[in-house]
Amino acid sequence: xxxxxCFIGAGNLATHLARELHKVSFDxxxxxxxxxxxxxxxxxxxxxxYTTSVEHITKEADLYFIALKxxxxxxxxxxxxxxxxxxxxxSGSLSLSVIESYSENIGVFYPLQTFSKKREVRYKEIPxxxxxxxxxxxxxxVQVADTISDKVSVLDSDRRKKLHVSxxxxxxxxxxxxxxxxxxxxxxxxxxxHMHPLIQETASKAQEMHPFEAQTGPAVRxxxxxxxxxxxxxxxxxxxxxxxxxxxxSIFERHQKS
Amino acid sequence: xxxxxCFIGAGNLATHLARELHKVSFDxxxxxxxxxxxxxxxxxxxxxxYTTSVEHITKEADLYFIALKxxxxxxxxxxxxxxxxxxxxxSGSLSLSVIESYSENIGVFYPLQTFSKKREVRYKEIPxxxxxxxxxxxxxxVQVADTISDKVSVLDSDRRKKLHVSxxxxxxxxxxxxxxxxxxxxxxxxxxxHMHPLIQETASKAQEMHPFEAQTGPAVRxxxxxxxxxxxxxxxxxxxxxxxxxxxxSIFERHQKS
Numbered sequence: 001x002x003x004x005x006c007f008i009g010a011g012n013l014a015t016h017l018a019r020e021l022h023k024v025s026f027d028x029x030x031x032x033x034x035x036x037x038x039x040x041x042x043x044x045x046x047x048x049x050y051t052t053s054v055e056h057i058t059k060e061a062d063l064y065f066i067a068l069k070x071x072x073x074x075x076x077x078x079x080x081x082x083x084x085x086x087x088x089x090x091s092g093s094l095s096l097s098v099i100e101s102y103s104e105n106i107g108v109f110y111p112l113q114t115f116s117k118k119r120e121v122r123y124k125e126i127p128x129x130x131x132x133x134x135x136x137x138x139x140x141x142v143q144v145a146d147t148i149s150d151k152v153s154v155l156d157s158d159r160r161k162k163l164h165v166s167x168x169x170x171x172x173x174x175x176x177x178x179x180x181x182x183x184x185x186x187x188x189x190x191x192x193x194h195m196h197p198l199i200q201e202t203a204s205k206a207q208e209m210h211p212f213e214a215q216t217g218p219a220v221r222x223x224x225x226x227x228x229x230x231x232x233x234x235x236x237x238x239x240x241x242x243x244x245x246x247x248x249x250s251i252f253e254r255h256q257k258s
Numbered sequence: 259x260x261x262x263x264c265f266i267g268a269g270n271l272a273t274h275l276a277r278e279l280h281k282v283s284f285d286x287x288x289x290x291x292x293x294x295x296x297x298x299x300x301x302x303x304x305x306x307x308y309t310t311s312v313e314h315i316t317k318e319a320d321l322y323f324i325a326l327k328x329x330x331x332x333x334x335x336x337x338x339x340x341x342x343x344x345x346x347x348x349s350g351s352l353s354l355s356v357i358e359s360y361s362e363n364i365g366v367f368y369p370l371q372t373f374s375k376k377r378e379v380r381y382k383e384i385p386x387x388x389x390x391x392x393x394x395x396x397x398x399x400v401q402v403a404d405t406i407s408d409k410v411s412v413l414d415s416d417r418r419k420k421l422h423v424s425x426x427x428x429x430x431x432x433x434x435x436x437x438x439x440x441x442x443x444x445x446x447x448x449x450x451x452h453m454h455p456l457i458q459e460t461a462s463k464a465q466e467m468h469p470f471e472a473q474t475g476p477a478v479r480x481x482x483x484x485x486x487x488x489x490x491x492x493x494x495x496x497x498x499x500x501x502x503x504x505x506x507x508s509i510f511e512r513h514q515k516s
Contacts, residue, residue, distance in 0.1 A: 172475030217430030
């Protein structure tokens with residue numbers, strides 16, 4: 001599929017996706033980012049041109065990936081004439097219709113993963129969710145996605161948003177608790193590395209049994225002595241103490257209900 | 259090391275630890291639990307006797323593992339005459355001194371992991387934290403721990419409690435967010451399996467870079483539009499909505515500070 005692709009945005013998601021499409025021999029002809037460093041780094045890596053000026057975005061691509069921070073999408077897109085080429089955004093949280101005024105051919109290409117520029121990911125295993133404004137565009141985007149992922153689905157905007165909310169819970173919030181644990185251990189001069197096998201096993205369990213079944217710890221048993229002691233251990237960390245309290249209550253209530 | 263071992267308690271932790279000690283050829287002679295099913299299942303598995311009555315706990319063991327719910331430890335132990343044999347508890351949250359009235363030889367043997375009876379774990383990778391009331395007992399317990407784990411440390415009660423608090427954050431709370439995500443997806447008829455690669459990558463990242471560096475998502479960028487939209491997506495889940503709000507604030511504040 002020798003399609004010409006342009007990336008508008010060069011952040012974490014764009015970097016991984018552009019490199020992956022390049023690998024399976026899409027012709028990524030240009031990368032746009034307002035950050036010269038980001039645009040150049042990605043473009044060099046995949047042999048593309050780059051620009052930092054909206055006016056110089058190519059008219060020659062068959063497919064434009066819009067991988068911008070949701071809040072600046074309009075500000076950038078309203079300056080571009082896409083000549084009704086296929087444009088897709090990569091956001092879990094935006095409806096397809098958000099880009100409908102910019103082209104007659106629109107879609108969504110949403111890979112459900114957390115991307116950091118420094119880390120490699122196995123793209124084949126990443127679920128990719130497709131949506132488009134007509135059957136032809138949908139079929140085409142599914143084909144594109146199939147070249148890089150084994151887990152391609154079509155999903156409408158409403159349900160994609162639900163998935164995005166749950167990704168925040170299962171990834172961003174989870175990672176924040178790792179950070180809070182690391183902070184807390186550091187304050188007591190204990191290595192966060194001790195936590196690695198526990199972190200791994202917690203994630204592995206949730207993929208092999210329902211996480212509800214996997215729940216352990218003082219809150220699910222409502223072991224009041226331990227909970228009180230832990231709150232006491234957190235007395236110098238008032239914000240964390242408050243979170244500890246509300247999440248313990250949430251755990252207990254969830255397990256009482258069933 | 260042909261030492262005779264008795265397990266007081268047959269829950270998740272006891273089950274895994276007893277089986278592991280049995281594997282490296284400790285002689286587990288008896289399992290006590292007030293639940294006949296638990297005692298019998300574990301005892302049968304490792305060729306031990308079992309009892310459900312405190313009075314019949316053996317006097318013949320060299321080492322007693324106390325793996326009971328913290329809240330019932332005293333109620334059980336006060337009925338047993340250990341004849342000053344070495345007794346160790348396996349709790350992250352209890353001080354060593356909690357068992358000092360029951361023997362002159364006491365210790366703590368705390369494996370930092372989440373155990374479910376159904377799942378195998380690689381014990382060699384599990385950090386085990388040892389504490390004892392004298393150097394001989396400490397040395398002996400380190401030797402015992404070394405037979406099953408490659409990650410044995412000596413750690414005092416105060417710092418073990420800190421570790422236990424952080425295990426609650428990095429395991430129990432994390433798993434609860436998996437449960438909340440699964441509940442939320444189920445309510446919208448979306449498979450939780452879509453989340454598996456994201457869950458795995460989130461855990462992998464936190465073991466290879468500092469979780470602070472790994473943080474992604476709307477809260478760290480303070481993307482107010484997405485956060486507002488997500489709160490709206492959660493309007494039928496008021497408790498989850500409240501947690502979403504307070505954790506997003508916590509993420510944002512933590513990343514502002516640095």
